[in-house]
Amino acid sequence: xxxxxxxxxxxxxxxxxxSLSAVLKCGQSFRWTAYSLNIDxxxxxxxxxxxxxxxxxxxxxxxxxxxxILYRTVLPxxxxxxxxxxxxxxxxxxxxxDYFQLDVNLASLYEEWGSRDKVFSxxxxxxxxxxxxxxxxxxxxxxxxxxxNNNISRITKMVQNLSKEYSSPLLSLSVPDGSGVEEIYHPxxxxxxxxxxxxxxxxxxxxxxxxxEFIHRTAKMLVETHGNTVHPREQDESSEQWLRTLRDMNTxxxxxxxxxxxxxxxxxADCVLLMSLGKTDVVPVDTHVYQIAIKYYGMxxxxxxxxxxxxxxxxxxxxxxxxxxxxxxxxxxxxxxxSDLKSFSLHGLPPPMSPLSTPTKNRKKRSREMTDxxxxxxxxxxxxxxxxxSTATEFACSKSPAERVKKRARK
DNA sequence: GCACTACCGTGT
DNA sequence: CACGGTAGTG
Numbered sequence: 001x002x003x004x005x006x007x008x009x010x011x012x013x014x015x016x017x018x019s020l021s022a023v024l025k026c027g028q029s030f031r032w033t034a035y036s037l038n039i040d041x042x043x044x045x046x047x048x049x050x051x052x053x054x055x056x057x058x059x060x061x062x063x064x065x066x067x068x069i070l071y072r073t074v075l076p077x078x079x080x081x082x083x084x085x086x087x088x089x090x091x092x093x094x095x096x097x098d099y100f101q102l103d104v105n106l107a108s109l110y111e112e113w114g115s116r117d118k119v120f121s122x123x124x125x126x127x128x129x130x131x132x133x134x135x136x137x138x139x140x141x142x143x144x145x146x147x148x149n150n151n152i153s154r155i156t157k158m159v160q161n162l163s164k165e166y167s168s169p170l171l172s173l174s175v176p177d178g179s180g181v182e183e184i185y186h187p188x189x190x191x192x193x194x195x196x197x198x199x200x201x202x203x204x205x206x207x208x209x210x211x212x213e214f215i216h217r218t219a220k221m222l223v224e225t226h227g228n229t230v231h232p233r234e235q236d237e238s239s240e241q242w243l244r245t246l247r248d249m250n251t252x253x254x255x256x257x258x259x260x261x262x263x264x265x266x267x268x269a270d271c272v273l274l275m276s277l278g279k280t281d282v283v284p285v286d287t288h289v290y291q292i293a294i295k296y297y298g299m300x301x302x303x304x305x306x307x308x309x310x311x312x313x314x315x316x317x318x319x320x321x322x323x324x325x326x327x328x329x330x331x332x333x334x335x336x337x338x339s340d341l342k343s344f345s346l347h348g349l350p351p352p353m354s355p356l357s358t359p360t361k362n363r364k365k366r367s368r369e370m371t372d373x374x375x376x377x378x379x380x381x382x383x384x385x386x387x388x389x390s391t392a393t394e395f396a397c398s399k400s401p402a403e404r405v406k407k408r409a410r411k
Numbered sequence: 412g413c414a415c416t417a418c419c420g421t422g423t
Numbered sequence: 424c425a426c427g428g429t430a431g432t433g
Contacts, residue, residue: 150421154426337427
């Protein structure tokens with residue numbers, strides 16, 4: 001089962017376009033493992049870490065230099081010949097471009113957000129290279145059902161336990177820190193593996209808490225509704241493929257589909273819309289985002305001082321951030337969110353001035369500063385050059401019948 | 412539509 | 424008590 005190492009290939013990419021260390025451990029995906037490389041010299045051009053991710057049929061290993069991403073593919077035995085190996089590396093390269101969405105120019109977006117928003121311009125140079133991954137919707141959905149009322153380190157453990165418990169080991173590989181230790185890599189399990197009757201009890205005993213039932217019922221419903229026949233070529237189940245078709249749906253319809261699952265509320269649905277269904281403008285709102293809005297965007301704090309996230313407040317925050325940042329608001333939000341995780345070094349910023357919801361009209365002295373802070377508050381969302389056609393259409397369809405569809409009862 | 416409350420487990 | 428919420432009530 002042990003696989004032999006192969007050489008790394010290089011994909012030229014400026015570090016401002018992608019920071020692996022920031023993106024892979026910031027709570028988007030919970031299945032990347034990071035290893036220190038024990039660099040003896042202080043050469044800043046050498047990678048300090050390696051990151052690994054197990055796909056259905058291979059393990060992808062990544063390192064980063066200031067000017068490129070180094071990648072290599074590890075396959076299970078039997079090992080392919082040289083020609084087959086080249087094909088696999090070509091496939092991995094295509095996967096990388098898709099997964100990291102490298103056709104999106106992140107540096108341009110940072111400029112755009114910085115010119116729209118003073119708060120963003122203050123942090124953008126310290127938190128560069130943070131982009132939204134384009135994940136597999138099935139893994140993304142289950143991972144974020146785990147995320148409710150939870151923290152990153154525990155979510156990571158849960159998702160890894162899920163993989164270890166419900167999918168066969170693909171291969172093992174020695175860790176790159178020179179210790180000689182071998183690690184076993186598991187893909188993310190398919191829906192049918194989690195739809196089995198005794199799954200929820202087992203997950204309970206694995207420490208999943210009340211999310212155990214959510215996961216089981218979601219998997220069961222998905223398999224019952226959309227099947228588990230395995231596509232001969234794609235290698236994945238029909239319900240996983242169906243989830244991917246939500247990418248072709250408009251935001252409101254896709255969200256309505258996601259909300260049908262147990263354990264999926266507005267916040268989790270929006271995370272999936274943003275992180276695996278390509279809805280770039282969706283801003284998932286949680287308590288952190290609310291705090292950020294209060295501290296730096298003049299959002300009025302709740303009268304009672306409680307953090308009650310009502311649907312109304314959620315909608316208000318979400319739409320206002322779209323007004324601030326535009327068609328890629330969800331991407332911008334993740335930069336702010338990541339900087340907040342690193343316990344916010346925003347001290348030099350001016351105090352919050354502009355109420356996000358209701359601007360005070362009798363304070364002219366402040367109205368100028370408000371304009372300074374958030375120049376685009378009163379202007380409609382931009383559908384400028386940065387937004388591609390699919391994003392523009394998202395703004396276009398403002399109402400949809402599916403928005404009114406209620407979460408139907410299930411047994 | 413809207414405001415509660417319980418909830419599994421971990422960290423402070 | 425809070426935590427990167429949600430389902431179930433009234």
